[in-house]
Amino acid sequence: MRSAPAQIPTSFGHELRACLRFRLVKTYDQFRESGCENCPFFKMDEDNERVVDCTTPNFNGIISVMDPSRSWAARWLRIGRFVPGCYTLAVSEALPEELQNMCEEVHVQYVPPKRV
């Protein structure tokens, strides 16, 4: 019933990064090793540059989702369908264009973050 949870960040310093599409939070090294569990098509584990393009250290707040399908907060943040793991509430950067196109190719919708 439960999908395998995503890796949990192993440290809390500046190496923490958030995936721009799914807002999963891990360290730079963790992304390089195993990519983003929600968007394997980005292939972060194969291309080191990709990690820098797909993720950002500018994010706001952390939410650890144990049970996304039964969590109201996850539903509100629209991460109710993702694997359990640590996510961020908001990112402040938008996904670069070429990666947005890649999302479209695999029929994954992308909405840039709201700018206040």
Add this chain to the structure above:
Amino acid sequence: MARRRDEEDDDVDDEEYEDEEEQLMDDEDYDEDEDVGRGQAGSSKKRRRSDFIDDLAEEDDEEDEDDEVYVGGGKKHSRAPRFGSQFFDLEAQVDSDEEEEEEEGEDDFLVDNGADIPDEDVGRRMHRRPLLREDEQEDVEALERSIQARYARSSHTDYDEETTDVEQQALLPSVRDPKLWMVKCAIGRERETAVCLMQKFIDKGTEMQIRSVIALDHLKNYIYVEADKEAHVRQAVKGLRNIFATKIMLVPIREMTDVLSVESKAIDLSRDTWVRMKIGTYKGDLAQVVDVDNVRQRVTVKLIPRIDLQALANKLEGREVAQKKAFVPPPRFMNVDEVRELHIRVERRRDPVTGAYFENIGGMLFKDGFLYKTVSMKSISAQNIKPTFDELEKFRTPSTSGGEMVCLSTLFSNRKKGHFMKGDAVIVVKGDLKNLKGWVEKVEEENVHIRPEMKGLPKTLAVNEKELCKYFEPGNHVKVVSGTKEGATGMVVKVEQHVLIILSDTTKEHASEVSF
């Protein structure tokens, strides 16, 4: 606390019920009036569908809700006779043509993706026409199936990605959702605690009955835990060093969405952005971004230096100086020669990245008179920075290692700041007394009393401030009172209309043009 929740429960239900009724009535108006309103009708139907989903738990049959939706529309009479027959006006069944069109339009709105919509539409339409008129019972089952298929597909794929604000309304917390509990934790360890609980969950599996943990950047000392019961929260945080389960507070349902609303500040710092310093000696000063280091979260900015050269010299030579913390030196461009005068070492360094030459004075980097400082991103403010005209002018001043060229326009705009003081030598520039020289005796609001140089005139004359101008002669020793050269003293060498050439005391060169 239990009682309060019940009351809120009633309120929530009441509101939703009222909303439904209003929407039903509005929708009818729309349908009757315009075809253009179709778009709105379609989306409002969608909205009501979501309300229904929220109201009754998701596990319920969707078909029930959908049927009611169609009934509520007012025109969709013959679609769901099972439930809605009491709402029907059977005479309206004749309008089946209009219904077809509306249905088609509605489909477009309700199902965004999927290329097979047109086909289904056509197929359904062809079946619909004969069925509607003949056998209502059969129609209902076919309808059920098609709707179930349609919505089962779309709601599962789209649900996650609905991003309009209207859909967001549907996700408001209800009484069936887990509650948010605020728990105290060790300060500075909010993130760590959230991740620890995640790790504990992975290890313990189903034992922990909490759903999520939220650590906000701006809220220190507390985290939020999402769970159905307070007991679950207590159990989950047992054994963790960083959490203090002494006080667990329930978040009222109305405030739950506020917890998750964060202001996503678009800190897109790029070169040449204007920012303001938030801390330190330069607090409040305008600065320009020169370099951004995202990895280390630092930026290099360009500032007008506020250096007390004397204190710096003393410090470098080891002399004890009383640290006057309250004293903030005025902003002034760095003049390398002045620095050398005070025997402060100036090192010329080449920046490997840009290739430009910097002067290293007392550990700080200077170039063209500006101070280049690397600070953390947290200590600058980049939102809504509106530099004043004065500040911008100051920044645009290019300065070489010797003298400075000051924009004359700034000088003239700053001129008004010059006030007359007793003893100033002045000259009348307008009116009948033009070219009369004198000395200031007394200064009033608008009038200045001067003692004229010429014989045969009364002792003091009152002249309007606007008609007067300070008068300088070569050889006068003056001090600059405002502007970029504020504080500098020197001797007047030449007078030209409204500009003075001053020989600076410190540099012994023709240093500046100053307006008076």
